[in-house]
Amino acid sequence: MxxxxxxxxxxxxxxxxxxxxxxxxxxxxxxxxxxxxxxxxxxxxxxxxxxxxxxxxxxxxxxxxxxxxxxxxxxxxYARLIYSDVEHLREDMLSILRGQGGRLSVGVIMGAVPLLTRALTALRLKQPQLAIEVVENTSANLLGLLDQGRLDLAICRTSVGQRSDAYACIELSEEPLAVVASKDHPLAGATSLQLTQLSNYPWVVYPKDMPMRQALERELEDAGLDIPRYPLETSSVFATILLVQQDPALLAVVPAEVAGFCAQFDLLVTLPLSMRALVEPYGLISRVGADLPAAASLLIDELQPLITA
Missing domain, CATH: 1.10.10.10 (Winged helix-like DNA-binding domain superfamily/Winged helix DNA-binding domain)
Known part of the structure; x- marks a missing residue:
């Protein structure tokens, strides 16, 4: 026992x-x-x-x-996790004694990565000795890491958690969506498309029951189309980009800002297809009653003008 x-x-x-x-x-x-x-x-x-x-x-x-x-x-x-936490404790104590730096652990969903990186870039210019850990994952996994005390903050959605009232939320942004494909995809040069024209192509999708996956399935159902039977599933934006790049038949639904980044650097093309934004905006999430490090307040200050811009 x-x-x-x-x-x-x-x-x-x-x-x-x-x-x-x-x-x-x-x-x-x-x-x-x-x-x-x-x-x-x-x-x-x-x-x-x-x-x-x-x-x-x-x-x-x-x-x-x-x-x-x-x-x-x-x-x-778990020994490694505990010992790593003790190392971080010592680093934080040294930073406090020196009057500098500190440590911040923040989680982020794929669609909020561009927003977070802009805020962190600005923050690091002001606090170059701040140690920052960024964890990209699904909302459900990020909430779990918040519950375990592994993250100070997370940019995600609370609706997928067991108890949404356990979290404090600063609403950040809606999340417009886009469909992306390889530059060699047969539909890459189209000027307008209907969802029915995409029904015979394979998809890279977010894991089951995640908002991004649900958004695609909702669009397909509304158009009277079948849900993809054998999709590739991943929560990684990097894996999604590489998979779509390397297979000229694949399609993926990603946040519009991620699609814009891919188009800017000629990685993928955005197909001319209208997609509704996710129903629930994402927000900056913390545990109710949690003692946040000073660096968390600094990050919130950097995010605020980006939200209202």
């Missing part, structure tokens, strides 16, 4: 987590002990303590050395 959260929190130590990471990297107790500057007997004791706490072994002895089993890999993954 897995021990309780209270038991894990009271008995698990950072030294043990460092050992798990070192064992994964070095494959032996002797080398792992050297890496974290403890004796081999101390390493053996620390590993025994963790395995006793969990009530199960974490490593198997194989010819190539100690190899993590499934539970061990799980522990190592």
């Amino acid at each position: 897995i021990p309780s959260l209270a038991s894990i929190a009271s008995r698990l130590r950072l030294k043990q987590l460092r050992l798990l990471i070192a064992l994964d990297e070095r494959g032996s107790l002797h080398k792992a002990a050297e890496q974290i500057s403890i004796s081999q007997s101390g390493a053996t004791k620390a590993l025994h303590e963790v395995e006793s706490l969990l009530g199960m072994p974490l490593f198997e002895r194989q010819p190539q050395g100690l190899v993590a089993n499934e539970m061990g890999r799980c522990m190592i993954r």
